[in-house]
Amino acid sequence: MPHNTQEQEPLKVAVLGAAGGIGQSLSLLLKTWLGPVAAAAAGAAAPAAAPRTGVIKIAMYDVNRDAVRGAAADLSHIDTPVAVSAHAGDDIGDALRGAELVVIPAGVPRRPGMTRDDLFAVNARIVATLADAIAAHCDLSRTFVLLISNPVNSLVPVLQERLVHASGRSPHDVAQRVFGLTQLDAVRASTFLHEAVPQWTPEMPSVPVVGGHSGETIVPLFSLATRAADTITAEARERLVHRVQYGGDEVVEAKNGAGSATLSMAYAAARITCKFADLLLGLVPELHDTLYVRVRVPGQLLAPGAQDLLETLAGITAGGNGAAGTAGTAAGTVAYFSVPITVGTRGIVSVDALPLQRADEFERKALAVCLGQLGGNIKKGQNFVANLG
Ligand code: NAD
Ligand code: LMR
Numbered sequence: 001m002p003h004n005t006q007e008q009e010p011l012k013v014a015v016l017g018a019a020g021g022i023g024q025s026l027s028l029l030l031k032t033w034l035g036p037v038a039a040a041a042a043g044a045a046a047p048a049a050a051p052r053t054g055v056i057k058i059a060m061y062d063v064n065r066d067a068v069r070g071a072a073a074d075l076s077h078i079d080t081p082v083a084v085s086a087h088a089g090d091d092i093g094d095a096l097r098g099a100e101l102v103v104i105p106a107g108v109p110r111r112p113g114m115t116r117d118d119l120f121a122v123n124a125r126i127v128a129t130l131a132d133a134i135a136a137h138c139d140l141s142r143t144f145v146l147l148i149s150n151p152v153n154s155l156v157p158v159l160q161e162r163l164v165h166a167s168g169r170s171p172h173d174v175a176q177r178v179f180g181l182t183q184l185d186a187v188r189a190s191t192f193l194h195e196a197v198p199q200w201t202p203e204m205p206s207v208p209v210v211g212g213h214s215g216e217t218i219v220p221l222f223s224l225a226t227r228a229a230d231t232i233t234a235e236a237r238e239r240l241v242h243r244v245q246y247g248g249d250e251v252v253e254a255k256n257g258a259g260s261a262t263l264s265m266a267y268a269a270a271r272i273t274c275k276f277a278d279l280l281l282g283l284v285p286e287l288h289d290t291l292y293v294r295v296r297v298p299g300q301l302l303a304p305g306a307q308d309l310l311e312t313l314a315g316i317t318a319g320g321n322g323a324a325g326t327a328g329t330a331a332g333t334v335a336y337f338s339v340p341i342t343v344g345t346r347g348i349v350s351v352d353a354l355p356l357q358r359a360d361e362f363e364r365k366a367l368a369v370c371l372g373q374l375g376g377n378i379k380k381g382q383n384f385v386a387n388l389g
Pocket of ligand 1: 016017018019021022023062063105106107108109110123126129147148149150151160181182183185261262
């Protein structure tokens with residue numbers, strides 16, 4: 001059941017950084033795509049529970065006052081049953097109060113020659129400030145937070161751990177509802193695979209992509225995509241993996257100083273945001289997707305399946321076969337990882353380690369490289385929060 005006191009309230013989605021390249025495109029997609037969702041929630045017989053009636057609201061927040069006001073005024077003329085409001089500067093409380101979904105594309109993007117890690121100093125401050133505002137104005141027992149800002153590998157730890165500090169909630173509670181978005185990697189993997197195998201039917205293959213969101217921490221599992229293993233050569237797969245891992249660079253170089261991927265990211269973020277909207281409106285009982293989550297929570301298991309995942313990762317790190325309990329200690333592996341999960345209104349229902357256990361030898365080597373790098377990225381975020389006090 002959705003939270004029973006909220007059944008008749010509109011669903012509020014806050015976009016923080018809404019005047020930027022991703023923020024504006026994402027808000028446009030939400031204004032259009034959430035229209036039918038609002039209509040379905042108001043009218044359809046929902047399978048999961050009594051649906052909520054009324055409109056959906058998008059609260060657009062940015063530090064750039066004129067740009068966010070202009071974008072919101074512009075979007076408000078589109079004829080879908082989704083309300084849009086603009087918020088700037090100190091008005092962040094109005095944007096966040098009552099929001100059940102907060103999507104964060106706030107922060108600086110890369111220019112040619114930069115790594116995502118080069119964005120850390122500026123964007124970690126922005127994300128920590130936003131974490132404080134979310135803790136002050138949102139109810140973390142009912143708000144989901146989706147982070148886009150780079151470097152995702154380090155900034156999700158910043159967001160999670162600052163939220164724990166500022167809200168006084170347990171790491172376990174916060175881990176249920178705060179996720180990093182690595183969806184663009186899966187969108188790219190699917191697109192590039194489809195290009196490489198043009199004789200396939202028009203529907204795009206779904207490729208699980210796990211790990212993190214930067215270079216070799218991005219691990220596409222092409223062997224698990226429908227028929228992919230039989231269809232492409234080992235050399236072609238290596239090229240595909242490299243292209244997914246460095247797809248962001250293609251866009252940064254093409255934009256030549258004008259930023260990084262905005263339109264494809266907005267598409268990827270809008271898809272997952274709409275899935276959360278369906279969930280929160282009672283149109284589906286749960287959602288399945290790959291999200292960057294805190295998989296190792298001090299003193300408590302994140303969700304069913306988390307122990308399997310940690311043991312599988314420990315096995316990969318130790319060079320074992322990855323089956324549960326074979327090698328390494330689960331406690332010693334990374335604390336954050338992008339992995340398929342099932343989410344319900346109360347948080348994570350289960351973690352699915354199976355794709356990692358079914359990965360082939362080539363992919364297990366790529367996972368070992370990923371794990372070797374990801375730990376340092378995570379530590380960087382954790383140290384930043386620890387030093388904030
Ligand atoms: P952009 O510069 O076009 O927009 C960023 C916006 O954030 C600006 O409007 C800016 O005013 C705003 N902003 C800055 N500080 C803020 C604050 N404290 N509160 C609210 N808003 C604030 O950048 P963009 O192209 O939209 O990219 C945004 C971020 O998303 C970058 O860090 C980029 O690297 C990242 N990104 C991530 C992925 C991913 O796959 N996760 C993909 C693409 C881009
Ligand atoms: C991407 O993958 O396109 C984003 O992370 C932006 C970037 O800096 O590459």
